[in-house]
Amino acid sequence: MQLSRLRTAVAGVACSAMLVAGAAPIVFTPSEATAQEMPPSFAPVAKKLLPSVVNISTTHTVEEQAGPLSQLPEGHPLRRFFKQFGDQPGEHRERQMRALGSGFVIDKAGYIVTNHHVIDKADDVSVILQDDTRLEAEIVGDDPKTDLALLKVDTDHELTAVNWGDSSKAEIGDWVLAIGNPFGLGGSVTAGIVSARGRAINAGPYSSFIQTDTAINQGNSGGPLFNTEGEVIGVNTAILSPSGGNVGVGFALPAKVAEPIITELKENGEVVRGWLGVSVQPVTDQLARGLELPQNEGALIGDVRPDSPADAAGLQSGDVVVGFNGDKVRDPRDLAWMTAQSDPDETVELSLYRDGDQRTVEVELGRLSDATQQAALGGDTDKLARKTAQSMGVQLAAPTARAREQFDLPRDVDGAVIARVAPNGPAASRGIRPGDVIRQVGRRPVEGPRDVYAAVEQALSQGQDGLVVLLSRGNQTQFVSIPLIQPEQQG
Template sequence: MKKIGSLFIVSLLSGIITLGAYKLFLEPKSNSSLTTVSPNYSKNVSLGAENVDFTTAADMAVHSVVHVKNVSVRKVYNPIMEFFYGSKGSVQQQEQIGTGSGVVISEDGYIATNNHVVQDATDLEVTLNNNKTYKAKLVGTDSKMDIALLKIDADEKLPYMVFGDSDAIKVGEWVLAVGNPYNLTSTVTAGIVSAKARDLSNEGLQSFIQTDAAVNPGNSGGALVNTNGELIGINTMISSPTGSYAGYSFAVPSNITRKIIEDLMQFGNVQRGVLGVQGSELNSAVAEHFGINETQGFYINEITKKSGAEKAGLKEGDVIVKLDTKKINGFSDLSSYINTKRPNDVVNVTIIRDEKEKTIPVTLTKKELITYEAKGIEFEDISSNDKKEYGINYGVKIKKITNEDLIDYANELEGSIILSVDNVKAKDVETVTKLLSGKDKQRSRYEILTKNGKIVRIIF
């Protein structure tokens, strides 16, 4: 028995010596050292939703998001009443009620929402998360960016939301949409940022944050927040064949919203700074057409007269690749950044000219001080007086005709209003310049409201 025990000990020692010798002399050497570390949860990037805590952000947001009720009156035609009472009784007034959401942005009762939520309202009512209801006053609107500002006089300091930096958000970042879809108050949905600087109009005028957080009718005007509970957008619309959520929703970035609201508070209207360039987004085909190497950026086709771009020395053929520190991939990037600026602000414009990069400071011009020209027509935005006189809410006024084909009709056309170009509404000068950019040799179809109130259609 002792002999067996001795053999076991000898065998065990032999095995240990053999294994040690292999480790010391035969096993391949490695300069790397492996260290096991605990997961770093300081960032939410690359974590599944189950590992991200949305509760703090949701709790901060729901108390700052309100329910907005819009009461409006419209005229409706009633053929039965016309049969009994004639034409005077055929038109009746009908009350309509619409609902949406809003975001409290100050403790004294200022509320941001969408313009389309409060449009044509005769009466506005706001209900807070604590079920208190107040009458709301419309401070101002910006129909172009679909933002409106309301004010309520509450009997207490209100919980409000702070603005985050919408330029700093990244594609793939978690966000929450908070609002009142289908009159279901304090509804929170989660998703990620799907894209930035998204232009649904294909006119380069809008610059939405696109998310896959569920947004439905009634969410309009509500908050898009990051996981810190900061406001990074105002939920505005969905892209859907059914009218309900079908995968994507869109929000006006908070940096644009904040600038609009500050303007409405301080000036009563939106102060728009203009760079003064028209042109094309770049891709391989466009770059080949213009004989340049860049496939990203904004190619300048035309410089607006009397604009900051003209005064600073920007030229046709320049490619804008950066505004201050913001990279520019196309017109929606450019317009979104300029929309956060005011007249007389200085923007450092980085361009590529003759294959060399150059930065030029440009002082933005007040929109009302410059005129736009395309295809021999100088035009400007219509005024509030024009809207009242002609009974319209959009259009672009023809200021001067220099086109030789139209010079014989100059007296009739000058002062008239362009309603559409190629069946696209002429909402403002940016829309028209974008539509006509690069079409000097192509014919376009114009619908024009003349000074005597007639609508004419011309092609040239």
């Protein structure tokens, strides 16, 4: 009775407030447009799209050292025991690793899109069609920076191709479908909505992701995210999960990013990007006031690499880039993406603020290669290590024999070993401790500390406030989001 009276009283207060304010309650009525957006069944569109989605199987040969006691010295009495049971201490074996993923046909001639990490280091790649036909696939090209790859199969089968959609029109709350090969269960269809747009998850320097609650699991990588019209608006790439399974937080690379990359891979087998040669950071409110800027937008140049296109054009540390060929630059990610989308040797016009005055500068872009990117990150490993220690609160070590012994790590461990964790630092706030091993940054494998240093440097230059890493501890692995602190914010 009391609960009923309370509900009545709350409702009465709410209604009275609306009446006093003179506002009428908003009434949602079903409309023809709403009915079209919420179909009674996804069966018709799923039936049409299923033949266009393929399962991808890869094999990768890894060399491993046999036996847990493979470092036994000659003459040790246990060596005969392990030899008797087929374990030769110090002997190297080759093991076949298998991986599963998804892909989709974009051209009836046999071109198939998937993720780079699905086929990375693969010796053989097979594509399985909906009717279980298995075809050997050729890797036409791949682009680790956007985690995309393009495959080609030769077949007499009539393939069903899908079309790219306009991902910029996808709104939060729109229905979407994912089709793929989760856990090897090919031809699985899941439905959900667009949860958010423009998510930065540190899985690539040139992209922001569509977030969806559509069920995406291991094996869905490389599969398509469809709108209700059957157009591809994203490539399913990553999930955020403490357990490794679906918790309703998945990420798809938008079609507006993927389509031009795939087109370039199809035409050239590689992606060629423009290069400016600067490190940048976001413009905070405090920086905007100090630099006498009208707004806290743009990309603040922190460093200009010698002999770079930016250096030749006279760009300076402290310049704030706010426009690129007439398009607005809101933050460092905008500048990175616009530069990457431009061709080498193309002359672009930058709008920038210098000493409180706005001006334009023309820059002839260079060509971005892995070599120039690594050089742009700086060759001083000690300097990069210090910056990582400041921004993440960790000191890293290579998985050497000494590190493995100190932290009781497996012999075959690879990655970057966390040697020290600063108390009350960003890593400590996430429960990270010495002996944990960083295996991946985003979806990029980590072979040693240098890979983490490069990722931190890149993230800081683009104004990102965190890194998602795959962490291993004992027999458990999980993704962890570690905040980043800009070094200039240190006390």
